[in-house]
Structures are given as structure tokens and as C-alpha cells.
Amino acid sequence: MHFNETVVLVEHSTLEKLPALELRGHVILDFTSLDFISSTGLGIVICLHKRLQTEGGELVLRNMNPDILEVFQITKLHTFLKIESTKTIA
Numbered sequence: 001m002h003f004n005e006t007v008v009l010v011e012h013s014t015l016e017k018l019p020a021l022e023l024r025g026h027v028i029l030d031f032t033s034l035d036f037i038s039s040t041g042l043g044i045v046i047c048l049h050k051r052l053q054t055e056g057g058e059l060v061l062r063n064m065n066p067d068i069l070e071v072f073q074i075t076k077l078h079t080f081l082k083i084e085s086t087k088t089i090a
Helices: 012-020 039-054 066-074
Strands: 005-009 026-030 058-062 082-084
Touching: 005 012, 012 039, 026 039, 039 058
Parallel strands: 005 026, 026 058, 058 082
Antiparallel strands: none
16 A cells, blocks of 8 residues: 555546546546446546556556456557456355
8 A cells, every 4th residue: 555545436427527626646537336338437447547647656446347457458548557356246
């Protein structure tokens, strides 16, 4: 765990509010409760990643379902975003 670590449980309502939050340092977005992501949501994640990287921080995406992970793979976002612990559907 990092000293300045923030974990955000991402839901559709919180994803839209991420730009207004003053997130700093090591930020983990937990996608456990998210079942789909729109192009707007992808843009928000990209902007947050760029801002944190510029400030010396890091963005980590966790617990994506396979459908959301596939969106990140198709768009090649997985090549520069850190994705951990992808969940599987039983």
C-alpha cells in the first residue's frame, strides 16, 4: 500500500463525478460494481490517468468484468493503463 493511496468504488454515478474529485497520488479505481463503460467513461479514465501521471501519481484499474476488459483491449487502452485483478464470471 502506498502512503497516499485512494480507492474509489466505480459505479456509473461515481464515474461521471471523477473529474470533479481532487484525486492525487496512487489512485485505484475498483470496477467491481460496473457492468459496462461508455466512451465518455473511457475518456474520463484517460484524462484522470494523464493528470495523475503528470503530477507523479499513478492510476490502477481493478476488478473489471471480462466485457469491460475487452473494451480496454479493443481500444488498446490496456497497453498504457495499469489493470490488475480482473474478475471472472462464474
